[in-house]
Amino acid sequence: MSDVTLRTISAEERDAVLDLLAEWYNDRNFFARYLLHDPTFSPDLCFVAEEHGTLLSTFQVFRKELRLDGTSLDVAGVGNVFTTAAARGRRIASRLLEYGLTQLPNHGFDVSLLFAVRLAFYARLGYQSHLRYLAFFAPGAVVELSGRYLIRAYEDADLSAVGEIYDLYSGRLRGTTIRSPAYWKGQLRYAGNPDERFLVALDANRVVAYARATELWDFWVVMEYGYAPGHLEALVELLLRHFAEGTQKHPGMLVQLAHEPKALEALKARGLIDRQIEDVFWMWRVVSPERLASKLGVPVGAVESPNLWRDLLPPESSVYWISDRF
Template sequence: MTAPVAYRPATAADVPSLHATWAEAFDDAHVVRLWSGDPGRLPRTFVAVQAGTVVAAVYYLPRRIRDAAGGVDLVGGVANVATRVRARGRGHVRRLLDLAVTAMAADGCAWSLLFTGTPGVYASSGYRPFTLRYPTGRPAAATATAPPAGWTVRAEPGVDWAELAPVHAAFNADRPLSTVRAADDWRLRVPVWYSPPTELLVARHRGRVAGYLAAHWAPGRVRVVETAALPDRPDALPALFRAVARAAAARDVRHCVARLPADPAIDAALPCLLVAPVVEADTTGMVRPIHATPDHLAAITAAPGAFHWPADYL
């Protein structure tokens, strides 16, 4: 006889089995590291338990995300969705998502957000995909031009992440779909997502941080995953982009992915980074209304400049 399955919030006793479930599904150690940094994680982690073993799990984290009208929504970000191989195809994730969405509604979440490579898993639970677009192309020709007087642009692996927080907040103050980062995000989440081999470049004007850029290097390829500049220092962006172009030439890198939003300051500086850019699409994002209307979500995901930075993934 097959043992019954219980669907419920996780408890401390489930943690070893929960970790084993995630280890079967994910290669990255950051899954457990980020989850363990959330003090409210257990009541927001829903598990399918059979014969005392976790066979599937869904977790969500409340996040503050900007809407299309200049406001901020409380959003339930779904992550760490996993099912053990032997238990797949039995509807466990759908049942757990139902529990998670009910809890999000009780928490006051306006809508829910997730990123996935398997959208079919979530469609039956009311999630709908959206598209983010960004440019790619050949790196711009390297120049020997030094930054103007008073400027420095260099890699700073030991930077105090809190120094970058005001720059990010100012650059994204009106950006729909971007997360309003808290101090804990800069303490844990951003350093985890942008750890080596991602390289951090910082542009300083007379010692003050004016902009920064995160780039992930791989053989023959560089992926710019985040940048920001103070509104009164947009010239930080071309300085940062030229630094990437010089490094690309030195490393014989022939392809650059600029995973960056449509933004006037970025668009003006982009020729310093890319030659003959083409547009690529990321279709891994999905949203589901809870207290918000579908029109509210459509306005956010379709707004000019709307973007969700990789360091805000869950």
């Protein structure tokens, strides 16, 4: 490791990072969406390991601001952790992550979040797996819509109405991101895989609900939704439409519904059969105990509790929308 340099990149090196990441899925554009369109991407939060002028490993940090009752958390979203095949087995990724994590407090982060299947690997770096619930709906149910709402594809002109619904609906939920107009416009370009099916429901020519879905993990996944007060039925209709379309080509649909039991019961009443899935593949880590404790108004020792994430983000009532992944 003596010849390996751990550092962040200059703005001119973004293409070199994308060339490295292209080895992962043989799809440079998959990663370019995030590095080009996420307004929080910054070269000084793009970490690389370099040896003799060649980039061997990288990860990026994407800034998210999460609602938490009367305050918000500055979250370092760690993504795109990758090492070229020829350099694996040398602990380069571990060393790079260890280095990067020491830099995060200097950027004003409270906590860090990542999505992973290598739970033990990231646990050694201080991350803790946290539980969230997904509702799984198997194909087979015959869906009939009521016709009360006009359901159509999202159009650019709908963004203002959708944004208002998001702020009203998601604004009351722990764990959702606070979005600026720039964040919205960027996220609409990278949240799909690579595309998304974005549906809106109209009542008297007014958008009153929306639901966004894409293919993930081989399933049809509803990434996010929201509805205006009094229009729960519009959400149910949208989810039924997604189910009818998505399960034609996929072995089921996944939706975050733990915080929305009335919608779940309405879907079951319309013939859908659900099974609760426990997702433990998102992991959290405290970056700055002092900053986090100050925001929460608790002693520093309290943020070292093994129940911290269960208390901050209860699986039954909090939501981090899948559309905000990185």
